[in-house]
Amino acid sequence: MADAENATRAPESDAQEDAAPAAPAPVASTGEIIKLNDVDVYISKPVDYPHAPSRLLLLLTGGTGIKSTNNQIQADKYAAEGFLVLMPDMFGGDSAPAGTAIADDSTSFLEQLKIKAVEVTKSFLIDMWLARVTEERVLPILHKVIDAAKEQYADAIKQGDGIYAVGYCVGARFVLLLAKKTQAAGEDEESGGVKTGPFIKAGALAHAASVVPDDFLNLSVPLSLVCVENDPLFPDSVRMAGEDSMSLASLEHEVSVYPGVPHGFAVVGEYQDNSIKDAQATAYEQMLQWIQTH
Template sequence: MADEDLATRAPESDAAEQSTIPGDSKVDQGSASLGEHCTTDRPTPSGAKPTGELTKFDDIDVYITKPADYPHSPSKLLLLLTGGTGVHSTNNQLQADKWATEGFLVVMPDQFAGDPAPTTNTSTSTTSPTLIEQVKLGFATVAKSFTIDMWLARHTPETVLPRLHRVLSAMREEFADAVANGGGVYAAGYCFGARYVLLLGSNVDEETARGDRASESTAEEGMAKHGAAIKVGAIAHGTLISAQDFAKVEVPVGIVAVENDSLFPDDVREKGVKSLRERSVEVVEEVYKGVPHGFAVLGDYEEAAIVEKQGQAFAQMVGWLKGH
């Protein structure tokens, strides 16, 4: 597989060739990386406090937040998947609350089983670093990369997808009215969570859905199919996504992307979008310029342009899901 086919090669890695089977646990997670925006929250908006509640679905932590007029007014059920900071992040909870104000009944699960991404600070100085500080920074960067890679190795499709399917099953039972009202479950994913929106929207065999490689002979024998678990998806600046992750997506997908994003490169996105269009799967994409990876996740920025585009991206995702 060519380097450009994977959206997450660490710049310091000379990675081995990698599998492109959707959900394949054999993808070399040691060559993958996450950006700062995937593992560290921006400052929380002043005075903002989450309004939902933490509970458990099938022994998995979930954050649930509802429209103010639910259940008196009908709602649509949204599965919200986060970046590496996870379900206990105040910013992610506030993001879920924003979705609820748009009329969605939101369930945000703990994809990581109590093990959110590590956040090692590699900064040593606010001024030009000395030679010693540069050496320390280099070691810290390598150490952080190793720590993130180890974390990624613990959180692959074969561990994350079963949790999500358990939560989805509980969601459908608990909020059957919202499922019926929307004609299925909607999904939105940011950073790490974006790839899982694609996988949940795919029609794959049982082993691939669990993260195992299915042999051609097994597939030819008529292995049971695991159809799309969601009705429609919206993703923002995904990570760990390969072009092949789009290959079996069968639900409409809305994409928020960042120009020149090393974690979700243009060619990966373009190949994925081409694949969807060739199979007549509805897709829309918007590439935002002058913003960092992770900009669509709620959090304060000093730059007014980023704040404005964060609002535009949210409106794009909301509009896309409401339109379906």
Template sequence: MADDELATRAPESDLAEDSAIPGDSAVDQGASLGNEQAQVHEAGQATSTPQVPTGEITKFSDIECYITKPADYPHAPCKLLLFLTGGTGIHAPANKLQADAYAEQGYLVIMPDQFNNDPAPNSVFSAADNQSSFLEQLKLRAAEVAKSFRLDMWLARHTPASVLPRLAKVVAAVRDEFADAVQAGGGVYCVGVSVGGRHALLLASELGADVFEGQKEVSEEAAGKVEEGMIRRGPAVKAAVILHGATIEREDFVAVKSPIALLSVDEDALFGEEVREAGVKSMKEKGVEVTEWTYPGVPHGFAVVGEYQDEAIKQAQKQAFEAVLEWLKAH
């Protein structure tokens, strides 16, 4: 599949390991959002009215960002929201439309290119049916191996130690550029999706405000095991929402200081229950405010706008968006 096709695939395919099975919910709802169009949502839900994204691509600290603003900004005050995508990146129309949805609700949204114009490789392959030949099955298995290898290599290129310095530059730049919005919200809010959820979590920790290459953490005892390149600083964001996170590790929770909301799905192989429960326990023990929402029967990625065919997924996406808005409003 070509890169431009990848950029238009609905976000629930992001890093999906099981989506090659015909009839799997992640595939059923994953229709293309081609030609920069998608099903626009009301309060986050897909509808039948196609619309193009309303924001624009610009640069902060020489890093590409998608920026989208409320219609009445700057005449009316608004809050600044950092929206961190999953591996599909800032050029995926679904991600742009989700950012636009927050702007419609009064947020000035900055969606930075965390991955330096290197979105995740396509993780969805068409599966052969039960009548496929032995040769076709071998080809499918070979494709799955290739997919896994490419994804592993991509993740190795985009560790927090490489991504967070880019985010720190963007946060510093937009704090200056949109000081009014930062002041209106008392800081920078953050919503992170899938792998972007891990980065949101780290930005809400003592490791998040400043990241310097080549240096290790100041206190491993206090901050837990973290990746080389991070040192302890104050949180870069005042509150963070993690939407069906991916690649999150137990240690990522240890230094969190800002309020956190975790939106998860049942039996998510990309964010296991054991890691999530251990992380929540760790944060609560340190007095960090934690809110959890768990949605059963929906796939990883459901909380971002897409062409959902399943009515239950449509409703869950709408409810999740409303829950996030209420939580952000309360913080």
């Protein structure tokens, strides 16, 4: 069910050299992969669901996707807090290229050239993959899952008076897009109409990637942001533009910037550095409390 070889950190961080990837989490996931409207979805339920009321949570992953053990355990953590979690394969089976570990045990010039060549190739493959993760491709998949959830899990949506969402890395950007009042890229192909948002009640996102300032325009739901200090995948300029847009719109929001952590740190995984472990736990509590209280 799970792919234990998928890296803990989002693959878009593989192009960075400042932190080693975390090891897979040393426990097994408890949910399962099902089909919703022909989309593969990892579902994780509270142990007492449906006998006890639960709220519906949409979890949008980084590029490692729904078969990553760590992403699955992340979903299970929210389920243990009473959320019915749906984690869709928003990439249509096209997860990001897996990272390749390089053991640098030689200082020879030739070895250094080989290492740099692999790094450049990895970065190129990741950039090519990110270019395929577009609104036009991903939003229709998410809308299919949301439409199916409204039918099959109407009780959970009613319990929470809407759908909650958390997103990590590239998935974080789509939390923003689902939080907009309108989203033209979510066109209804059958009717030719345009789906209107917002599609979620509240959202929390961690170390976003591929976000542009315009993604913060027209937002209409409360949002919590977990950010990494000096993150090239979510530059300070974009973050500050986003903060300005949300403030000007009088949108309820919070932004926390975590220093000394790698991009992808908020996803479940084992880091040897205790400061990263502590930050990971704090980020989870920030996101959990936000969706619990909104």
